[in-house]
Amino acid sequence: NAGVTQTPKFRILKIGQSMTLQCTQDMNHNYMYWYRQDPGMGLKLIYYSVGAGITDKGEVPNGYNVSRSTTEDFPLRLELAAPSQTSVYFCASSRPGLAGGRGRDTQYFGPGTRLTVL
Amino acid sequence: DAKTTQPTSMDCAEGRAANLPCNHSTISGNEYVYWYRQIHSQGPQYIIHGLKNNETNEMASLIITEDRKSSTLILPHATLRDTAVYYCIVRVGIGANSKLTFGKGITLSVRP
Numbered sequence: 001n002a003g004v005t006q007t008p009k010f011r012i013l014k015i016g017q018s019m020t021l022q023c024t025q026d027m028n029h030n031y032m033y034w035y036r037q038d039p040g041m042g043l044k045l046i047y048y049s050v051g052a053g054i055t056d057k058g059e060v061p062n063g064y065n066v067s068r069s070t071t072e073d074f075p076l077r078l079e080l081a082a083p084s085q086t087s088v089y090f091c092a093s094s095r096p097g098l099a100g101g102r103g104r105d106t107q108y109f110g111p112g113t114r115l116t117v118l
Numbered sequence: 119d120a121k122t123t124q125p126t127s128m129d130c131a132e133g134r135a136a137n138l139p140c141n142h143s144t145i146s147g148n149e150y151v152y153w154y155r156q157i158h159s160q161g162p163q164y165i166i167h168g169l170k171n172n173e174t175n176e177m178a179s180l181i182i183t184e185d186r187k188s189s190t191l192i193l194p195h196a197t198l199r200d201t202a203v204y205y206c207i208v209r210v211g212i213g214a215n216s217k218l219t220f221g222k223g224i225t226l227s228v229r230p
Contacts, residue, residue, distance in 0.1 A: 004161075041222065042205065042219075042221045042222050042223060044220075045219075058217075090161050090162070106167070107154075107162075109161030111160060112159070112160070112161055
């Protein structure tokens, strides 16, 4: 298994441009997540999805959109890039564990996309 | 906001045990404690989790106090590759509404 893959690894955008960050997982996980990590900080949840066709907002959703048309893919869309969106973006996936089971809802992370908006 | 507090940093000698503390005094009865780590520029990696019993796996041991208000992650024989930021997380909620909230974590530096 490749696990969670993200593309691109790096991207520089101009203010107002748009782009889609791609995320794919091959572990047949139901749950998928998008986080952003600013320098020296922890991760903040942007959006998450519990299955195809279902998405919900996390802690910092403004300026982003997501879709989940398949189990494998969970793209993150930036419509009007702003300097405040300069960050490293991580996608993650998990399989809800059985009650009390080991590895209960452990999240597996991709390698990240480093985005700079100038 | 994260429900945990951790020291900002610590170091240990290669080959020695690294004991990373975490306080979670407001933890509720059904909330799990998770530990993840993040090696520079990589995505976070799951280490271990527990509810109230001590846990051990191939990477580490997790010791949770009886009152569950604190825990310690133990790396039994730290190597240079264990240098990373370690996040102690209390998983709030259950199922689809549960979240991992990453704080700033503790930076562990393993010295030769």
